[in-house]
Amino acid sequence: MVKSASFKGRVLALVGILLAAGTLRSAVTVVPPVVPDIAKDLAIDSLTIGLMGMLPTLAFALFGFFTPLMMRWTSLEKLLIASMSVAAIGQVARVFAPNTPVFLIFTVLALAGLGAGNVLLPPLVKHYFPDRLGLVTALYVTMISVGTALPAQFAVPVSAAAGWQTSLASWAAFNFIAAVPWLITLFSESRRGKTAPADATAGEPPSEAPLKLSVWRSPMGLGLTLMFGCTSLNTYSMFAWMPQILTEAGLSQAAAGSMLALFAGLGLPLSLIIPLFASRMRNPMPIVLVLLVSFVAGYLGLLLSPGNLTWLWVVLAGIGPGTFPLSLLLINMRTRSKQGAGALSGFSQGVGYGLACIGPLLFGILHQATGGWTVGFLFLFVTLALLGVGALYACRPSFLEDQQLKR
Numbered sequence: 001m002v003k004s005a006s007f008k009g010r011v012l013a014l015v016g017i018l019l020a021a022g023t024l025r026s027a028v029t030v031v032p033p034v035v036p037d038i039a040k041d042l043a044i045d046s047l048t049i050g051l052m053g054m055l056p057t058l059a060f061a062l063f064g065f066f067t068p069l070m071m072r073w074t075s076l077e078k079l080l081i082a083s084m085s086v087a088a089i090g091q092v093a094r095v096f097a098p099n100t101p102v103f104l105i106f107t108v109l110a111l112a113g114l115g116a117g118n119v120l121l122p123p124l125v126k127h128y129f130p131d132r133l134g135l136v137t138a139l140y141v142t143m144i145s146v147g148t149a150l151p152a153q154f155a156v157p158v159s160a161a162a163g164w165q166t167s168l169a170s171w172a173a174f175n176f177i178a179a180v181p182w183l184i185t186l187f188s189e190s191r192r193g194k195t196a197p198a199d200a201t202a203g204e205p206p207s208e209a210p211l212k213l214s215v216w217r218s219p220m221g222l223g224l225t226l227m228f229g230c231t232s233l234n235t236y237s238m239f240a241w242m243p244q245i246l247t248e249a250g251l252s253q254a255a256a257g258s259m260l261a262l263f264a265g266l267g268l269p270l271s272l273i274i275p276l277f278a279s280r281m282r283n284p285m286p287i288v289l290v291l292l293v294s295f296v297a298g299y300l301g302l303l304l305s306p307g308n309l310t311w312l313w314v315v316l317a318g319i320g321p322g323t324f325p326l327s328l329l330l331i332n333m334r335t336r337s338k339q340g341a342g343a344l345s346g347f348s349q350g351v352g353y354g355l356a357c358i359g360p361l362l363f364g365i366l367h368q369a370t371g372g373w374t375v376g377f378l379f380l381f382v383t384l385a386l387l388g389v390g391a392l393y394a395c396r397p398s399f400l401e402d403q404q405l406k407r
Contacts, residue, residue: 012188013128014136016181017121020080021140022147023178024117026171027091027110028056030151037164042100055104056111057236057357063115064350070116071342076127077186080120081179087113088175095165113175118349122331123341133332134279141271141325149264215347218400220334223393224344227288228327229352230387233359234295234380235321238263240360242302242314245373249306259314266318274322275329284330285395288323292388295320296381303377323387327352330394340400359383 031038031052038044044052070079090110097103121140129136151171159167215221242263246256278284298317301309331348335341359380366376 010128012181012185013124014139016080016178016185017124017128017136017140018143019174019178019181020084020117021121021143023084023087023171023175024114024121024144025148026151026174027087027107027114027168029148030155030168030171031107033152033155034159034164034167037159038103041164042097042103044100048100048104052104052107053240054357054361055107057232057353059108059111060115060118061350061352061354061357063112064119064346064353066346067116067119068342068346071120071123071339075186076120076124076338076342077182080117080124081182081186083113083116083120084175084179085113086110087117088172089113091172091175092169095169115353119342119345122328122345123338126332126335126341127338130332133329134275134277137279137325137329137332138272138275141275141328142268145268145271148267215343215400219393220396220398221344221347221400223390223396224327224330224334225348225351226390227323227330227387227394228348229355230383230390231321231323231327232352232356233383234387235324236356237359237363237380238317241363241367241376245302246306246310249310251307251310255310259310262311263314263318266315267321267324270319270322271325274325278326278329279333282397283395284326285391287326288388288391288395291320291322291326292384295384299377299380299384303373320384323391327394334394334398334400336399336401344400 035044035049035052039049067079087110090106090108090113094103094106094110097106125133125136125140155167158170215225239260242260243253243256246259247253251259274287278287281287294316298313298315298320301313302317306313327348331345332341335344362379363376366379367373369375
């Protein structure tokens, strides 16, 4: 039983999961506020700035696919230690880059570590906390939100005081710190000569051969992938284009920036609330429907009357991405094992972040081609419909492993 597991081991695992979650966006959000300072030293042009904006989702997609393959060769704990170390090394090395190509190479290295971390956290939660999926998911997704906001908030003050190099490199310390609980866990287990205390709780006998999982053959897996992907596509499209939508409607740049901060800030309470409620529901589709209605209402307001009641439309649109923490929770609710959670996490996030990369680009192309926002929002409405279809399959009570055995 879970209650018989070592309390010390569980506390270390929880601390390790939360610390790692807090680092998963730092290398991304610390850069944009200090791009002007970086550009002075590395001669970064507008094309490179655009490329830097696409690198995170591209890297998260690419390494999201590769991480489940690595899970077959070694333990989740060792992989997370490696991912945190790679992310830290990349963040430190890039500030010593003599030119832009080297800076981008080490940025990709940092993002590779973070991309692997994205995929590893759901199966780690499944492995250590199968009895507390909702609570631990809520806590770690909240830490992702906190770790997204803080680097952006402190980037400019630190850069002004100590230079952009210090501003970028300082966050690597948290990646190294996040690896410490897992190093202690591995050392303690090796001394005891036994596996992690949660092994028995997940219903995975060590002698049982892992099932070979093909997520793309699972209706539930494809549905969750579509749900996660369309959520990411819409969220990143708003991050990229909401300020311009609002400034064209007559808001000042400062006001548009505040509205974007409001949109992003709603992720914090949603990350706490939604997993706690959804984990108690056999089928959380009603939550998805509420979030979709909020998405649609917010988009309609931004399209038809963006200059009036702007805060209301932004709040409604900002509630919609609550499907993000729900998607991460469903990775564990719809799998029976850490292997299943890892496979589903890698596939859904790999495809999902690929879609997130396409969304802002296509939204911008449609705006440029038509001179307005209507066609772009119609595109987003279509993706919301696809999100709903995917959620129907993802929320339906079923397990990835069971669907594989039926084939």
